[in-house]
Amino acid sequence: MDRQVAALCGGVIDLHTEADLRSKLARSLQENRPLRIKLGADPTAPDIHLGHAVVLTKLRQFQELGHRVIFLIGDFTARIGDPSGKKEMRPMLDEAAIAENANTYTKQVFKILNPDQTEIRFNSEWMGKLNAAGVVSLAANMTVARMLERDDFEKRYTEGRPIGIHEFLYPLVQGYDSVALEADVEIGGSDQLFNLLVGRELQKSHGQEPQVVMTVPLLEGIDARFENGKIVGAKMSKSLGNYVGIEEAPEAQFGKLMSISDPLMWRYYRLLSGKSSTEIDAMQKGVEEETIHPMAAKKGLAHLLVQRFHSPEAADRAQQDFETRFSKREIPTDLPEFEIEATVDDGAGLIHILREAKLASSGKEARRSCQQGAVRIEGEKITDPNYVLTPGSQVVVQVGRRKMARITVIAKS
């Protein structure tokens, strides 16, 4: 029992309350009834990445202890269109789009969760039935003072920045979901703490036992840096481009993970690897004492994660690709291939080729790269932007260390 609690609380930021968790676990064991662990998800962004994986990994731990995950898709909320990020004027999604998103979403989620122990629900099921009177009586469970306890609301309030009334409604809707689902535990990112706690209150006022609330940290993106003993960086998100998607190619995932800064690696280990903290501590100590090379530790992390999202074989291949490409600086075997038609009689110019093969986004950029000595053809540095490849040439063209392609020049038609 203590071991279970310790494992489940690893990497958790907030826990309300440990006593509740213990009594629920104890009863679950006694009655042989799995706990219902809720996770709310927004179906607007169907691509899931390592940031989402943190909370999913935690849920997976619950499943391994025999509990049941309720994966709640906030389709009702999405249909209304959360206006808080009004910069982009988020479009209201229609039912078909939501269903499709939900589909791709769940498919990805099952790379981490066990489908047999997962229930997928949609909150339109009960929210759609809640009329105006229902909403008002729901709102009656909450006071403005209580709402203003939420950090970001309080901050905005004191700074005189606007708070929409509807923003008060979202935590209530989310909390009501917990009532409808009779959740035993709800997990979310640490920014969700307030919303999750509202769930507790609403359950109490509906005569239910309040859910246990757990929050996990928001994972920093792969571009996070280490300054003054702290990891500094925005959270992982698709829009910032600092993410590793769980559906990305093994090589891409491996490469991205290898590029994270050393201190960040430990963070990823702790939040995503599923390894025990004693094991990770030992490894970290090994690196500090220089008995383990940091790069080896990082390869271990990358391999582990690629393996989880793809397969052991894919992870091996990704690692090999990484090593030939970057450690040995050899040309890997599987390169993107392009056939490029000559533009003038004696062949195709280098600038043209770089652009066609997507090795440069514009002619200007191609020229620049070339003049800076980044371009190699068959391993030989080419600094003349006017270099021409004759028809029939089959060569490997590289721009910098990362971009390369196999090019065949065909005669002008």
Place this chain on the structure above:
RNA sequence: GGAGGGAUUCCCGAGUGGCCAAAGGGGGCAGGCUGUAAACCUGCUGCGGUAUCGCUUCGGAGGUUCGAAUCCUCCUCCCUCCA
């Protein structure tokens, strides 16, 4: 409802008639060093097949002017203060 402030390139932010494709910083890319880590040094960073040239860009549409990111008019959006 009233008063005022603002919108500049990927981001922040200078620029109030020509010297502006637009300072500076961030980010990004490339080179050196290396472990595709960090730190550091250097170069580049709107587009056009090589460009003392051309084109597009300073919220949108018009206008003034030999010449507009800069001045005028209208419009859109954002913010602050008062009610």
